[in-house]
Amino acid sequence: MVKSRATSTPTLGVDLHLDLKGAGLRSGLMDALREAVRGGRLAPGTRLPSSRTLAADLGIARNTVADAYAELVAEGWLTARQGSGTRVAQRAAARPDRGHVHRLPTRRKPTYNLMAGSPDLASxxxxxxxxxxxxxxxxxxxxxxxxxxxxxxxxxxxxxxxxxxxxxxxxxxxxxxxxxxxxxxxxxxxxxxxxxxxxxxxxxxxxxxxxxxxxxxxxxxxxxxxxxxxxxxxxxxxxxxxxxxxxxxxxxxxxxxxxxxxxxxxxxxxxxxxxxxxxxxxxxxxxxxxxxxxxxxxxxxxxxxxxxxxxxxxxxxxxxxxxxxxxxxxxxxxxxxxxxxxxxxxxxxxxxxxxxxxxxxxxYDRHVRGMRLHYRRRRDQLVAAIAERAPDARVSGIAAGLHALVELPPGTERSIVQAATWQGLALEGLSRFRHPQLPHGREALVVGYGTPPDSAWTGALDALLRVLAAVGT
Structure with missing residues (x-):
């Protein structure tokens, strides 16, 4: 509820969450809108409520809102066109000072993904x-x-x-x-x-x-x-x-x-x-x-x-x-x-x-039957490609599911997973899934052949084969 003009109690707009302060409602509304645009809370192109709607939300006269809008249009903060309403002008908003923020390095997203645990989401x-x-x-x-x-x-x-x-x-x-x-x-x-x-x-x-x-x-x-x-x-x-x-x-x-x-x-x-x-x-x-x-x-x-x-x-x-x-x-x-x-x-x-x-x-039954054929083709392509280009690697666990185990020679799992990272390939080794009570175990890759969409499957498979060949499996 809006109190008397002499009070400093803020008035909140329902949609824009505007904080009107000071003795003058028009100047307070203009200051609140400028601050919302300047700080980036109202992005360029954002359509503002009509003067009637905003006036009703704030509990003030419609003419007060219309005058504030008109002045901000004249100043360049807003634009108004017939049929398009009143919008925030396309201008670069001032960015808050972030000089004190320590920037963290961002991890590059892998180009290909053979992580187990996900189906082909594109399907x-x-x-x-x-x-x-x-x-x-x-x-x-x-x-x-x-x-x-x-x-x-x-x-x-x-x-x-x-x-x-x-x-x-x-x-x-x-x-x-x-x-x-x-x-x-x-x-x-x-x-x-x-x-x-x-x-x-x-x-x-x-x-x-x-x-x-x-x-x-x-x-x-x-x-x-x-x-x-x-x-x-x-x-x-x-x-x-x-x-x-x-x-x-x-x-x-x-x-x-x-x-x-x-x-x-x-x-x-x-x-x-x-x-x-x-x-x-x-x-x-x-x-x-x-x-x-x-x-x-x-x-x-x-x-x-x-x-x-x-x-x-x-x-x-x-x-x-x-x-x-x-x-x-x-x-x-x-x-x-x-x-x-x-x-x-x-x-x-x-x-x-x-x-x-x-x-x-x-x-559901039709979809499962279709995906069963889809994943089986992927599985067959994976097995055939490894047999041809990395014959020393043994593939197991392939009778069912959406992933396969590619058995590796002792001492090679870590280097292969690292090489996959360099190739832009997301891939995990079997040791990632070993219980802490087991200090040692088999070395293998867990290859999620169900994960990539069709558009990325060939590239992901080629990246895997390059990794296996580079490490000499």
């Missing part, structure tokens, strides 16, 4: 997603726009139960599913639940993602490493540490080694969970993509009451959707939903409804 099905979004929005009930069920929209949970059962062998019902904003969100929720249940340790695979381990340690849990060999994680070692109450695993396609968990090791993990009352946290991050093998179903199907299945649309569609799902043992559903409900600001209703429509219409 996101924009047209089909837009169609699904329109249908979902049209059909959405009014209550969909409220706070809703912390477990997520029933439409999405229903279609997910059907999809996961037929495609991943998951024992699922809508009541067992909780929607989350991706694997990290699901793991955060489980970390809190486990800590509240007085679990002290969550075993993790000897190779994996350090930020997953950190999420668990931030929840107050220790993360001892399970040993691995050429055939994957040694689940028979789970009983060696009596403090372990849960284990985090990637059984369908171990990340980053790339092997599936063998049947006897799957059975050993389930036997341990049943005998101890422990939980298996199953990260099924890219289970839809397999090439040279029969589908490996989810571990959850062996014992739904001891496995927490966590899936995500990050690899099949895009991580930017921030959509994932947890299929929980029945006794955990209420506990996880209650914990999620306390801070459920992460799962947008419209995206949930769109994904439900996308899956239910069959568009």
């Amino acid at each position: 996101f099905p924009r047209a089909e997603w837009l169609k699904a979004a329109r249908r979902a929005l049209t059909a959405a009930p009014h209550d969909a726009f409220g706070f809703g069920d912390p477990r997520g929209r029933i439409e999405l949970r229903t279609v997910l139960a059907d999809y996961l059962a037929r495609s991943r062998g998951v024992y699922a019902s809508p009541d067992r599913i909780v929607i989350c904003s991706g694997f990290v969100h699901g793991l955060m929720l489980m970390g809190r639940v486990l800590r509240a249940r007085r679990v002290r340790e969550v075993a993790v695979e000897a190779y994996g993602l350090d930020f997953h381990w950190k999420l668990l340690t931030d929840a107050g849990l220790r993360t001892p490493a399970l040993p691995m060999d050429e055939q994957g994680t040694r689940t028979d070692e789970l009983g060696a540490d009596k403090g372990v109450g849960a284990v985090l695993m990637t059984p369908a396609h171990q990340f980053p080694i790339g092997v599936p968990l063998l049947p006897d090791r799957r059975a050993a993990a389930v036997d341990w969970a049943r005998a101890t009352g422990g939980l298996i946290l199953e990260d099924d991050y890219d289970g839809e993509f397999r090439y040279d093998r029969q589908p490996v179903g989810a571990l959850q199907g062996l014992d739904p009451e001891h496995v927490v299945y966590i899936g995500t649309a990050s690899k099949s569609l895009a991580p930017g959707l921030r959509l994932g799902w947890m299929v929980l043992p029945e006794h955990l559903v209420d506990e996880v939903a209650e914990g999620k409900g306390l801070s459920d600001w992460t799962c947008g209703v419209l995206d949930q409804l769109t994904l439900a429509e996308f899956i239910g219409s069959g568009a």
Whole structure:
């Protein structure tokens, strides 16, 4: 509210956040506008509110605003043209003095990217997603726009139960599913639940993602490493540490080694969970993509009451959707939903409804089948090119997923990763994913062949081959 002209209390404009001070409203408005332009807060070309609108916002006479605008136009701060309104003039705004600021060197963005963990974002099905979004929005009930069920929209949970059962062998019902904003969100929720249940340790695979381990340690849990060999994680070692109450695993396609968990090791993990009352946290991050093998179903199907299945649309569609799902043992559903409900600001209703429509219409299956062929072609090109131009390098972990392991001679991983940086190629070595409990291990490159768009794939592959050739692999 504007007080008397004699007061110095500031008056705030709703849109422009102008601070009017002094006895004269016109001069105060002009000073505030000059300062906003001078400081860069109103950029050149910015359209200002009409004199009527700004006067109403500030609670002053329209003529006062019109006169201020006219004078600032005469001074060159603003421009006014019929049909274009009043705008900030195209002039160089004075820059604040930054002489005291220490400039930090900026890292040059790599030309090519073969980092694992991302799909080909250029292949996101924009047209089909837009169609699904329109249908979902049209059909959405009014209550969909409220706070809703912390477990997520029933439409999405229903279609997910059907999809996961037929495609991943998951024992699922809508009541067992909780929607989350991706694997990290699901793991955060489980970390809190486990800590509240007085679990002290969550075993993790000897190779994996350090930020997953950190999420668990931030929840107050220790993360001892399970040993691995050429055939994957040694689940028979789970009983060696009596403090372990849960284990985090990637059984369908171990990340980053790339092997599936063998049947006897799957059975050993389930036997341990049943005998101890422990939980298996199953990260099924890219289970839809397999090439040279029969589908490996989810571990959850062996014992739904001891496995927490966590899936995500990050690899099949895009991580930017921030959509994932947890299929929980029945006794955990209420506990996880209650914990999620306390801070459920992460799962947008419209995206949930769109994904439900996308899956239910069959568009999701069609997209996954198309991308499976797309990534297989990439995989085949990678393997063939390395065999021809770097025959001493062995490629493994290629039967499924979006990345491959390029085995290296001992003592070469660090130099190759450095050479990749010089070539403008973003690339990571296997040691980046090694648990701190393992001081030494295999040397390899983790090559995310799914990451580049088609326009950059050939260049990225050539850059990789130049690096391998330069180091003499």
